[in-house]
Amino acid sequence: MSSLTMTLPTSFPVARPQWRSHAGAAAATLALHAAVFGLLLHGWTPELSAPSQTQVLKTQLISLPTPTPAAEAVIEPEPTAVPEPLVETVIEEPQVDPQIEQQRLEQAELAYKRAEQERQVEEARVKEQQRAKQQRKEQLERERQERIEVERQQREAQRREQLAREEQQRQQAARAEAAAAAERARQAEAAAAASRQYLPIAKDAPDYPSRALDKGIEGTCTVSYSVNRQGRIENPKALEDCHPLFIRPSLTAAKSFRYQPRIVDGRAVTVPEVKNTFHYRIQ
Structure with missing residues (x-):
């Protein structure tokens, strides 16, 4: 901030009349204010920053009583000059516009x-970023849950398919077992029926070969033959399990067999591949 300090003379000549001293003081004040106003017009502006210490110039204006006009002009002796008191001009800090x-x-x-x-x-x-991040997190969680649910459903479907396959296999096995059992029953029934149809009437035991008896040989011999329509034996032959000493007596005994003829549709038929096993044991 700029400040203006004016030094006034220590004394002013005092005119003989008192009104002149008052006029001089007024003129000095007016001149001082005019100088400040001129500075302001020429671009001087006070700084707005507060000074560290404001300098203040104080001005004291002393008003003297108005002189009483005398009826007659009295010439008084010129008094000694009395020094005028110092006039201090206070320049206030300009206000901000x-x-x-x-x-x-x-x-x-x-x-x-x-x-x-x-x-x-x-x-x-x-x-928004946090909301988007939370939405993305929730979406990922939903996708994870959906993926887990899909995998669970797939595993459940696979388990059901496995159970269905196992059940189907069990049912197939049961049906196959039932079919096999039925087939065995049918075959047994057929065999029983066939055996009833050509039941043996006479079966003589073979003679034990003396050579085998002397040597203490035991064994078996299976003979295959056909039963003709009269119930007699045709084409007897010994199979491979026969011991050579037991072949002849087995064939001789088989030829003596007599069967009831097999009847099909009311007529007797030949039954081929009938087998009979002879067991030779020494008692």
Whole structure:
């Protein structure tokens, strides 16, 4: 801040009339104010920053009583010059222009509003990012749960298919077993029926070969033959399991067999491949 200090003379000549001294003081004050006003007009502006120490010039204006006009002019002796008291001029700190202050406040308010808007925009952006991140996390969790559910359903479907296959295999095995059992029963029934149809009437035991008896040989011999329509034996032959000593007596005994003829559709038929096993044991 610039300050103006004017040094006044220590004394002013005092005119003989008292009104002249008052006029001089007034003129000096007016001149001082005019000088300050001129400086202000020529671009001198006080600094707005607060000084470390403000210099103050005090001005004291002394008003003298109005002289009473004398009826007659009295010539008084010239008094000795009395020094006038120092006149201190107080230059107050110029006030800040309200318009400039208002503009500064408006600019500060606009800057604050812009900063607040930017802060709100940043907060909104951060919240949007957090919301998007949370939505992405929830979506990933839903996808994970859906994937787990799909895998569970697939495993459940595979388990059901496995159980269905096992059940089908068991049913097939049961049907096959039932079919096999039925076939065995049918074959047994057929064999029983066939055996009933050509039951042996006479079966003589073979003679034990003396050579085998002397040597203590035991064994078996299976003979295959056909039963003709008369119930007699045709084409007897010994199979491979026969011991050579037991072949002849087995064939001789088989030829003596007599069967009841097999009847099919009311007629007797030949039964081929009838087998009979002879067991030779020494008692």
